[in-house]
Amino acid sequence: MTFLYHIDHDLGAPEVLRRMGLPEDHKYKAKVASLLEELLPQVRPKVFYCQKKVALNDGETVVIDGVDFHSRTLAKSLDGVTEVYPFLATAGRELIPYLQTSRMLDKMIIDTIMELILNRSLMAFTDKLVNGFPHEKHLVQVNPGSLVGWDIEEQQQLFKLYGGANEAMKVYLTEKSVMDPVKSVSGLMFAADGAFETCELCQRADCPTRRAEFDPALFEKMIST
Numbered sequence: 001m002t003f004l005y006h007i008d009h010d011l012g013a014p015e016v017l018r019r020m021g022l023p024e025d026h027k028y029k030a031k032v033a034s035l036l037e038e039l040l041p042q043v044r045p046k047v048f049y050c051q052k053k054v055a056l057n058d059g060e061t062v063v064i065d066g067v068d069f070h071s072r073t074l075a076k077s078l079d080g081v082t083e084v085y086p087f088l089a090t091a092g093r094e095l096i097p098y099l100q101t102s103r104m105l106d107k108m109i110i111d112t113i114m115e116l117i118l119n120r121s122l123m124a125f126t127d128k129l130v131n132g133f134p135h136e137k138h139l140v141q142v143n144p145g146s147l148v149g150w151d152i153e154e155q156q157q158l159f160k161l162y163g164g165a166n167e168a169m170k171v172y173l174t175e176k177s178v179m180d181p182v183k184s185v186s187g188l189m190f191a192a193d194g195a196f197e198t199c200e201l202c203q204r205a206d207c208p209t210r211r212a213e214f215d216p217a218l219f220e221k222m223i224s225t
């Protein structure tokens with residue numbers, strides 16, 4: 001089990017403004033800078049990951065460390081994969097009260113700050129992981145509720161792989177299998193022969209965080225029976 005607690009989250013106003021789709025010299029710059037100065041010292045982003053063996057993959061069910069996952073898409077994604085890295089990353093709970101009580105503009109800025117901090121947390125983890133992979137391998141990430149055909153309810157199974165680490169990080173699942181706090185991400189990472197993004201199977205229009213175009217041929221291959 002590995003925890004990362006010291007994650008660089010020294011953001012600047014230009015980065016936040018760019019993420020909001022605004023020019024770096026936008027009139028909100030002073031507001032963003034002031035919020036960053038107030039909030040960044042309070043934030044405690046965290047990452048947890050571990051290494052687990054895939055004990056079974058029969059094309060319908062995947063068993064990892066005694067925990068069953070039922071998703072044909074997950075099974076196809078993990079075809080030939082013997083080791084996975086269950087992970088959990090969070091921007092933390094510290095800014096949640098500000099999100100709940102601030103004005104709309106402040107909310108938008110704080111939401112963006114938390115999203116960027118979460119991205120930094122993921123990068124801190126993936127950089128470490130990729131360094132240990134053979135050159136020809138690609139890092140692939142899959143998440144319940146994000147990978148088409150892997151239901152969000154399987155978060156409950158995924159959290160069993162964490163062995164209580166989520167409690168140390170104060171990240172919990174609601175009855176609907178949504179993570180509390182928001183700006184947390186959970187899933188599996190693994191080394192694969194080819195690059196793959198879950199967005200290639202997702203048909204959601206106008207997603208602001210899309211990382212790859214929808215691929216109809218891949219969708220047909222992964223989703224069809």
Ligand code: SF4
Pocket residue numbers: 146147198199202203204207208209210211
């Ligand atoms: S397109 Fe958006 S919603 Fe769909 S998988 Fe990618 S990031 Fe998630």
